[in-house]
Amino acid sequence: MNSIIAILLTSMFYVVVGWQLTYMLGKISKIERLGISFLLGNGLSTFVWFILYRLGAQFDLLTLGFSGLTVFLVSYFINKLFKFKYQNLVIKKFTGLNLKIIYLVVILLLISFVIGNYNPISGWDAVALYDFRGHTIALNHSLKDLTDGSYYLSYPLMISLDHAAIYMLKGISAQGLHSIILMAFIAVVYGRMLKWTNSRLSLLTILFIILNEEIFSHSTVAYTNLAYVVYLVAGFLYVISPKEKSRELGYLFVGGIMIGLTTWIRSDVPFWMMGIVLILIQGWKLRAKILAVFSIFLIYQIRHTWLSFFTGVLISLSLRNEGLSNPITLNALKQISSSVPNIGIINKIIADLPEIIRYVYLYIFSPYRGLWLLTIPIAAVVIKKKDYRLLLLFLTILMSALMVTVGIMLFSATYPTWDQIGGSARRMMLFIVPLSIITSIYALHLIKTGRKYNA
Amino acid sequence: MRNFVKSYPYIVSLLTVICFLLIFIESVPYLTYIVTATHISTTAFQLLLLIAWLPLIFHPGLANIKLLVITLLICIIGESAAKTTLNISRELRNIIANPFLTYDQKMTRTYKGFYSAMKEVTRLTPEDSIIAIPPRANPWEFEGNVAMVAYFLYPRKVINLTVDSKQNLKIDRKLYALIARGASPRNTSVDYGWPKVQVKAKNIWKIDTDSSINTQIQKDYNPDTDQWDWGLIEVKNE
Numbered sequence: 208m209n210s211i212i213a214i215l216l217t218s219m220f221y222v223v224v225g226w227q228l229t230y231m232l233g234k235i236s237k238i239e240r241l242g243i244s245f246l247l248g249n250g251l252s253t254f255v256w257f258i259l260y261r262l263g264a265q266f267d268l269l270t271l272g273f274s275g276l277t278v279f280l281v282s283y284f285i286n287k288l289f290k291f292k293y294q295n296l297v298i299k300k301f302t303g304l305n306l307k308i309i310y311l312v313v314i315l316l317l318i319s320f321v322i323g324n325y326n327p328i329s330g331w332d333a334v335a336l337y338d339f340r341g342h343t344i345a346l347n348h349s350l351k352d353l354t355d356g357s358y359y360l361s362y363p364l365m366i367s368l369d370h371a372a373i374y375m376l377k378g379i380s381a382q383g384l385h386s387i388i389l390m391a392f393i394a395v396v397y398g399r400m401l402k403w404t405n406s407r408l409s410l411l412t413i414l415f416i417i418l419n420e421e422i423f424s425h426s427t428v429a430y431t432n433l434a435y436v437v438y439l440v441a442g443f444l445y446v447i448s449p450k451e452k453s454r455e456l457g458y459l460f461v462g463g464i465m466i467g468l469t470t471w472i473r474s475d476v477p478f479w480m481m482g483i484v485l486i487l488i489q490g491w492k493l494r495a496k497i498l499a500v501f502s503i504f505l506i507y508q509i510r511h512t513w514l515s516f517f518t519g520v521l522i523s524l525s526l527r528n529e530g531l532s533n534p535i536t537l538n539a540l541k542q543i544s545s546s547v548p549n550i551g552i553i554n555k556i557i558a559d560l561p562e563i564i565r566y567v568y569l570y571i572f573s574p575y576r577g578l579w580l581l582t583i584p585i586a587a588v589v590i591k592k593k594d595y596r597l598l599l600l601f602l603t604i605l606m607s608a609l610m611v612t613v614g615i616m617l618f619s620a621t622y623p624t625w626d627q628i629g630g631s632a633r634r635m636m637l638f639i640v641p642l643s644i645i646t647s648i649y650a651l652h653l654i655k656t657g658r659k660y661n662a
Numbered sequence: 663m664r665n666f667v668k669s670y671p672y673i674v675s676l677l678t679v680i681c682f683l684l685i686f687i688e689s690v691p692y693l694t695y696i697v698t699a700t701h702i703s704t705t706a707f708q709l710l711l712l713i714a715w716l717p718l719i720f721h722p723g724l725a726n727i728k729l730l731v732i733t734l735l736i737c738i739i740g741e742s743a744a745k746t747t748l749n750i751s752r753e754l755r756n757i758i759a760n761p762f763l764t765y766d767q768k769m770t771r772t773y774k775g776f777y778s779a780m781k782e783v784t785r786l787t788p789e790d791s792i793i794a795i796p797p798r799a800n801p802w803e804f805e806g807n808v809a810m811v812a813y814f815l816y817p818r819k820v821i822n823l824t825v826d827s828k829q830n831l832k833i834d835r836k837l838y839a840l841i842a843r844g845a846s847p848r849n850t851s852v853d854y855g856w857p858k859v860q861v862k863a864k865n866i867w868k869i870d871t872d873s874s875i876n877t878q879i880q881k882d883y884n885p886d887t888d889q890w891d892w893g894l895i896e897v898k899n900e
Contacts, residue, residue: 315750322753327768335809343816352817358809379765415735420745427753577682577738584730587719591727644738647731654728 211324213378217369218387221248224275227282228464230291231457232445236298239398242391243461246441249388250468251278253368254509261516265348266368268375291457299406308410315417316390323427324383333429336362341370341381354520363513365471366431382429389426392437393417396645399444403596404652412648416641425637435472436638439482442466443642446485447599449493456495459486463502467509474513476635477614479506481606485599492595552620559619562626566619570629571611571636578643579608588650597653600646604639611636671726674714675733681707682737686744776804776845778871779892780814783840786867786876786894791836792819794897796856799825801844811840826858841866841883841893855889862898869893 222241225248229240255274256266264270285291301309328338340353344367353359370381393413400409416422425433442465448458466482483503490499556563572579582604588594589601615632619625685704718726760767769777783793793815798806805811812820819835839861844854861883868877869892876894883895 318750325757327772329772334813339813415739418739418743418746420742423746424749577734581734584727587727651731654724
């Protein structure tokens with residue numbers, strides 16, 4: 208029971224912190240507002256918490272409260288400055304089949320919360336990395352013993368700080384928070400799809416996403432994969448939301464923050480670059496170049512804040528000659544220092560090409576084959592309907608396929624054990640599940656309504 | 663013929679659903695014989711379907727495209743919904759069977775033996791001590807993992823030693839060594855049981871993880887006589 212109370216208290220705190228920031232999204236429903244304010248509050252308050260720690264404060268509840276207050280006040284002044292106001296989009300009452308779908312969605316989300324809360328934390332990295340860091344931070348109010356090697360800092364701290372907050376509130380297990388992250392995402396997707404399509408299709412979209420076994424099972428374990436998917440896809444959805452010549456430019460800003468926050472969850476994957484491409488396209492199309500540059504700056508700043516800290520720890524470890532023999536440290540240093548491939552790497556990639564193709568087929572294509580196949584009819588709809596938003600969604604899927612293939616090529620040339628972590632590569636691509644479902648249902652809506660130039 | 667042309671998209675759509683159903687059945691353990699019995703290669707079936715869909719995709723209009731999107735969504739969601747339902751029913755059965763277990767009891771069930779042993783080690787050792795554990799190699803993949811053991815023993819410092827553990831350690835704190843048989847099935851020439859050398863000890867404890875009773879013995883550790891599933895050595899500083 209302690210855990211449930213601590214999780215709910217933490218979640219409510221995040222919602223309050225992020226609430227003001229949602230005003231810049233204009234007229235949105237309460238459900239969507241709850242979801243996005245939780246996600247923004249969660250990411251930003253833990254991020255400011257970390258900044259305060261670096262400035263000399265401790266990781267304790269008082270500092271977390273202060274971090275939240277800072278985010279809240281900054282959002283408040285932004286709203287005052289740009290005259291953003293609270294505007295509520297009233298959702299019609301659910302009836303008939305829609306009501307049944309919503310019941311099913313709520314039941315599934317509650318089941319996920321029950322399972323996550325009931326089960327003890329298990330799974331290698333969940334225990335040894337994310338939750339361990341949460342416990343030690345709650346105990347020491349610092350990163351003591353976590354900076355002695357590179358392993359404990361191989362991922363940014365957001366999820367562990369979430370866990371730490373729950374343990375400081377005397378919770379026993381923080382695992383239940385991950386189903387709240389899924390709930391917030393579902394609320395965001397529902398809100399977006401309701402604006403883009405209709406009530407029935409938006410409900411079907413969220414039902415299909417929850418029913419995916421990988422998404423559902425990740426909401427009941429304490430890994431970073433689900434949180435990463437949630438922030439990345441929600442970020443994409445907000446960036447591509449504004450219509451041409453619309454004044455809804457706040458979406459670009461919120462989308463930028465969300466994509467930036469993905470690097471506060473996982474800094475080892477490059478999909479934030481896709482966010483930058485989308486922001487650039489939107490900035491050019493919406494004639495909001497300064498806002499686009501500012502959003503990209505936010506992404507850079509969030510990523511840089513963590514990476515500069517991580518690099519500093521690695522350098523101090525190497526100066527102390529500790530951890531240098533550690534392969535994780537060596538690989539991390541190598542990764543940071545050699546981002547540009549040289550001729551040796553290219554030759555190695557060419558030599559390993561058949562193996563790389565097999566790997567991509569086995570771990571990237573095959574687990575999501577149906578979703579990848581959906582891109583074929585979606586491409587046809589993109590060509591025939593010429594819908595700008597669908598084009599952006601389709602482009603995102605294509606970019607992800609390209610990026611993951613190039614990423615695996617580079618990875619294979621630098622890491623000797625690259626072909627032994629296929630499961631990790633599969634989980635890295637988890638975001639393709641909600642992205643493809645959203646894109647295909649949006650495409651279906653366009654076919655059904657016969658809309659053209661829907662931008 | 664005209665009827666066939668009219669119903670062709672629906673036939674291909676139905677065959678696609680059947681193909682996905684076969685792939686799903688094939689992926690469920692112990693049911694592979696269904697596909698083996700029908701002699702249908704799902705890979706070849708998929709390729710044929712891809713070819714069958716091609717003329718439909720390039721057909722003018724969006725009706726066939728819509729059908730393809732719906733068909734694929736039915737396949738994808740059907741497959742994942744079946745897996746999610748199985749997962750949920752398994753988890754809920756477990757919860758309903760044991761609704762009031764404490765977190766400790768659930769951890770004991772999840773990490774059989776290991777969790778109880780770690781709890782005993784925590785109880786028997788001071789927080790500023792060092793705990794030596796086996797190398798992270800077969801058969802100690804789990805109990806030799808520093809990060810995993812540290813989760814349960816923190817703030818005690820956990821260090822790996824080698825198989826024969828004849829390292830010279832410069833230790834300024836109380837040193838303990840875990841006695842661990844090895845929980846993973848053996849697949850190398852290295853035998854079960856660690857440490858494999860004699861250790862001068864103040865105390866040794868035999869930990870019985872089933873009864874949670876440990877036996878304290880004041881003697882040196884001898885690998886020939888003290889090979890227990892779990893135990894602890896308080897190393898004598900010399």
